[in-house]
Amino acid sequence: MKNGAKYYILFTVMLLCCFVVDILSGAVAIPVKDIFNSIFASNSLPDTLQNSFVKDIVLDFRLPKAIVALMAGVGLSVCGLQMQTLFRNPLADPYILGISAASGLGVAIFVMGGSLLGIDMSHPFFQIFGIAGAALAGAFLLTLLIISLSNKLKENLSLLIFGIMAGSVASAIISLLQYFTSAASLKTYVIWTMGSFAGLGKLQLAILSVMVVAGLLLSIYNIKDLNALLLGEQHAAAMGLDVKAIKIRILIATTLLAGSVTAFCGPIGFIGIAVPHISRFIFRNANHKILLPASAFIGAIVMLLADIISQMPGSGSVIPINTVAALLGIPVILYIIIKNRV
Amino acid sequence: MNGKCQEMSEKLIEIKSLALGFNNDGREKVIFENINASASAGELIALIGSNGRGKSTLLKSIAGLIPIFRRQEPHSSDSNSRPSSGSNGHILYNGRMIEEFSHKELSQMISFVASHTERANHLSVKDMLSINCYYKTNWLGTITESDNKRISQALEMVGLEGFEERNSFGLSDGEYQRATIAAAIVQDSSIIILDEPTAFLDIANRFIITKLLREIAHKTGKLIIFSTHDLQLAIDMCDKIWLMASDGFHNNTPASLMESGAFEKLFTNSSMRFNKETRSFEML
Numbered sequence: 278m279k280n281g282a283k284y285y286i287l288f289t290v291m292l293l294c295c296f297v298v299d300i301l302s303g304a305v306a307i308p309v310k311d312i313f314n315s316i317f318a319s320n321s322l323p324d325t326l327q328n329s330f331v332k333d334i335v336l337d338f339r340l341p342k343a344i345v346a347l348m349a350g351v352g353l354s355v356c357g358l359q360m361q362t363l364f365r366n367p368l369a370d371p372y373i374l375g376i377s378a379a380s381g382l383g384v385a386i387f388v389m390g391g392s393l394l395g396i397d398m399s400h401p402f403f404q405i406f407g408i409a410g411a412a413l414a415g416a417f418l419l420t421l422l423i424i425s426l427s428n429k430l431k432e433n434l435s436l437l438i439f440g441i442m443a444g445s446v447a448s449a450i451i452s453l454l455q456y457f458t459s460a461a462s463l464k465t466y467v468i469w470t471m472g473s474f475a476g477l478g479k480l481q482l483a484i485l486s487v488m489v490v491a492g493l494l495l496s497i498y499n500i501k502d503l504n505a506l507l508l509g510e511q512h513a514a515a516m517g518l519d520v521k522a523i524k525i526r527i528l529i530a531t532t533l534l535a536g537s538v539t540a541f542c543g544p545i546g547f548i549g550i551a552v553p554h555i556s557r558f559i560f561r562n563a564n565h566k567i568l569l570p571a572s573a574f575i576g577a578i579v580m581l582l583a584d585i586i587s588q589m590p591g592s593g594s595v596i597p598i599n600t601v602a603a604l605l606g607i608p609v610i611l612y613i614i615i616k617n618r619v
Numbered sequence: 620m621n622g623k624c625q626e627m628s629e630k631l632i633e634i635k636s637l638a639l640g641f642n643n644d645g646r647e648k649v650i651f652e653n654i655n656a657s658a659s660a661g662e663l664i665a666l667i668g669s670n671g672r673g674k675s676t677l678l679k680s681i682a683g684l685i686p687i688f689r690r691q692e693p694h695s696s697d698s699n700s701r702p703s704s705g706s707n708g709h710i711l712y713n714g715r716m717i718e719e720f721s722h723k724e725l726s727q728m729i730s731f732v733a734s735h736t737e738r739a740n741h742l743s744v745k746d747m748l749s750i751n752c753y754y755k756t757n758w759l760g761t762i763t764e765s766d767n768k769r770i771s772q773a774l775e776m777v778g779l780e781g782f783e784e785r786n787s788f789g790l791s792d793g794e795y796q797r798a799t800i801a802a803a804i805v806q807d808s809s810i811i812i813l814d815e816p817t818a819f820l821d822i823a824n825r826f827i828i829t830k831l832l833r834e835i836a837h838k839t840g841k842l843i844i845f846s847t848h849d850l851q852l853a854i855d856m857c858d859k860i861w862l863m864a865s866d867g868f869h870n871n872t873p874a875s876l877m878e879s880g881a882f883e884k885l886f887t888n889s890s891m892r893f894n895k896e897t898r899s900f901e902m903l
Binding site: 365498500501504505507508509511512514515516517518519557560561562563564566 | 682683684722723725726730731732733736737738739740741742743746747750751753754756758759760786806
């Protein structure tokens, strides 16, 4: 375990560094000292226009964005790990059961269906919670549907097929909405699908945090069951485990994590597949007591890195987070396939 | 034609008038009927039967992995026809019906080793065995010093001493099968059920595994029931044989079964004959 401790010290240092660099990076260059002052000693700063400007950028924009990136990284990676174990499939990701498609459908109905029905979307409630609420509703409705059908979806394969079918149905309905909707609504929807950590208010951040922490705690509680599933469901059932109850618990944790992250940040791909494999590669251990915290740490680091890269330091412009996530995640996935390091 | 075996010791398991079958959308298919058997602690029992007779179904029913087959009332006009539980057989452990056991109680009574246990890369042998300590460990699955000791002892018993930190994924088929048996020992149940534990092994490993099962049964007092197609080894090594033959279920010692000619009924194929001398089948 000495080696493990060394890794966790390294992860903590890397996480802190990435967190600070993420807050540092952006269109406006702010010195490290000013960032620390605005976070830890904002009241003692002289009340100048410059200081208040820096404080606004750091506290209202960059700090929340870095926290969201960290939570998205933790949430998606821990979620991906559980899906890979549950399905015994190295290419399973947080969205394998159609959560992103269901969230997408929720958002599409809200953004594009709302305008088609002539609902006024400028109401403050819709502005703050509309998209996230619709995405969460989509994800949770899908989960409820899967749980209610769990007697029919006993086999993992049927569950997988159901997820893919649910995704296809959602995509079809989304296409239909896209065809009929206005250009402005279509743009709002497309921007949501590109993913972003920015623009979350304090209340939205609080909701996301509570859901991610709840999902994470449930995932930690799932560790023992995830280990029991390592040798297959039949083995777990043979030891007297209630596999159906375990699956439902994993599904709820997954929905809390992936559903909330998708709702507030958009569907972010590849990180959820790649990070659990990076953890396995580093620790060469299948035990979830090691893989779960490792995936959480590495997920947070990778997502912060993705966010830093998406700022394109020095250029002043921002590229969508999904593009960066794909560029970071795909090489890892290809490496896994080529080396078959499952 | 049910073989009756006189047991002096207390019965650990009793199977009474059990039928095996399936219910698919109201269509009932019985694959084997009237199974009566019993077994006591410390016995090694081989379950023999041709393909499709229901060996795996029987073992899974005994292990509580699938519910006992219940027949529907014939020609019942009631759409919610209830099973006629009285005539459909029972499985009892120490006189208690299997349905009365909770998941946890059943795991303390029986451990089940499937014919082919899946593997996970980078799973150490020790972590693999600690999975079977599920009901003994805390919520996080932390193994205690005594669990550690049991794991080491189980590995020693199956001839894998010092394998704790080895990657289970890289073990040979024979070693992996021994590790799964060690995991069943670690579970600390009174009964171990194995579904064709030697199916994927070479002749030497088949012999080693069967001999190992015999040692475990006799040394630890566990009841071990396993299915196999290796008649010769079963006759040589097992205390009793449960034979699923074309004329019914037989439960007796290998010698009695040979004497009674029960093995002749193992296959319905008339071009094969059981040779008592070589203890194997031969073409006519």
